[in-house]
Amino acid sequence: MEKTLHLLIMYTMLVLSLILFHKGRKQPRSLMLAFYALVEVITNGINSLTLSGGWAFFDKYAFLHFIYKPLYLLWVPLFYFYVKYSFSSAFYFKKKYLLHFVPFAAFALFFLSILILKGNNYIWENLYKQGSLLNYLNLYSIDIIVKTQYIVYNFLLIRQLLLTEKSLKSHQSTATPPPVNIKWLRFIVYGYASACLGNFLVYIVALLRLPIFFKLNVISISYFFLFFFAIFYDTITRKPFENHHKQKQTLPVTPKTKELMDKVDKLVESKKLYLEPDLSLHHIAMLLNEKEREISQAINSLQNRNFKDYINSLRIQHACELLNAKPQKPVYEIMYDSGFNTKGAFNLAFKKVTGKTPTEYRESETGN
Numbered sequence: 001m002e003k004t005l006h007l008l009i010m011y012t013m014l015v016l017s018l019i020l021f022h023k024g025r026k027q028p029r030s031l032m033l034a035f036y037a038l039v040e041v042i043t044n045g046i047n048s049l050t051l052s053g054g055w056a057f058f059d060k061y062a063f064l065h066f067i068y069k070p071l072y073l074l075w076v077p078l079f080y081f082y083v084k085y086s087f088s089s090a091f092y093f094k095k096k097y098l099l100h101f102v103p104f105a106a107f108a109l110f111f112l113s114i115l116i117l118k119g120n121n122y123i124w125e126n127l128y129k130q131g132s133l134l135n136y137l138n139l140y141s142i143d144i145i146v147k148t149q150y151i152v153y154n155f156l157l158i159r160q161l162l163l164t165e166k167s168l169k170s171h172q173s174t175a176t177p178p179p180v181n182i183k184w185l186r187f188i189v190y191g192y193a194s195a196c197l198g199n200f201l202v203y204i205v206a207l208l209r210l211p212i213f214f215k216l217n218v219i220s221i222s223y224f225f226l227f228f229f230a231i232f233y234d235t236i237t238r239k240p241f242e243n244h245h246k247q248k249q250t251l252p253v254t255p256k257t258k259e260l261m262d263k264v265d266k267l268v269e270s271k272k273l274y275l276e277p278d279l280s281l282h283h284i285a286m287l288l289n290e291k292e293r294e295i296s297q298a299i300n301s302l303q304n305r306n307f308k309d310y311i312n313s314l315r316i317q318h319a320c321e322l323l324n325a326k327p328q329k330p331v332y333e334i335m336y337d338s339g340f341n342t343k344g345a346f347n348l349a350f351k352k353v354t355g356k357t358p359t360e361y362r363e364s365e366t367g368n
Contacts, residue, residue, distance in 0.1 A: 010044045013037040016232040029085035036078035043071040062124035073104040076149040150196040161189045260298045274314040275339040312349040315339045323362045331358045
């Protein structure tokens with residue numbers, strides 16, 4: 001059962017990696033996942049070959065039995081960079097990121113030097129000799145480094161996910177969609193963390209030689225296969241920043257666009273519509289007898305922001321005037337007078353525009 005699952009994963013990932021390499025010519029995200037899949041196929045392929053070949057095969061090709069081990073050190077960093085590409089279309093691979101692959105390079109060079117200096121016979125004699133350096137490196141050191149990678153990289157991914165969620169909450173708008181699919185990012189990050197946790201459990205059970213090892217390992221492999229199949233399918237079939245690209249397709253700046261923006265400015269400021277807490281893009285469109293989409297695109301093109309940020313900037317400007325003119329007036333009253341319903345939204349918008357909280361702004365301006 002276990003070998004069958006390994007073979008199924010290996011051949012499936014091989015086919016999918018070839019598709020991803022073809023697609024990755026224009027999408028770095030796909031290319032990074034393709035590299036990950038190919039490395040995993042090679043790792044599992046050599047492992048399966050040496051195990052199925054038996055001791056006779058090992059006698060002749062002893063170096064193959066451990067040369068694949070350093071490849072495990074590529075798994076986590078490659079998947080990490082795939083997720084980094086999924087977080088932002090602006091991400092690109094820099095030379096400094098090569099440091100993430102130093103553990104792999106160090107072990108690969110060390111094993112290669114042993115092969116060149118000592119030869120195949122030395123490997124055959126010492127690989128399973130208890131207490132030898134090769135035995136220690138083969139059985140423990142790489143596994144420990146991989147488990148450390150699980151902890152460090154999952155921490156980095158979860159941290160970035162939380163920061164991204166926080167950023168999206170502070171830029172929520174009904175006028176423009178978010179640039180990323182946050183639900184899919186949660187699936188990738190937390191799903192991978194769960195896969196790593198399962199691998200940890202299998203590793204501990206193996207060390208303790210508990211009878212549940214076989215069943216737990218099959219469950220872990222099955223979860224791994226389903227999780228990564230979902231990721232491959234999504235990467236092949238869907239563009240992660242589709243909404244983001246649509247958002248960039250604003251109207252060109254033409255005399256008509258400027259005229260529409262002037263009409264919006266005149267209406268909103270002359271009637272002080274921004275002081276209405278429930279003001280919406282639909283309401284503006286109805287008053288001007290214009291299309292919501294064209295108004296939204298005009299604001300995006302000329303103001304370089306969305307409708308919500310445009311209205312909030314006017315509200316904050318009004319709030320600043322009140323804070324300066326009426327230093328004794330409570331901040332919460334100014335909040336309501338400026339078109340805000342909640343303290344959280346007011347403080348967030350105020351700090352986004354001025355870089356300070358309302359209280360800090362008042363103190364800096366009035367000295368009170």
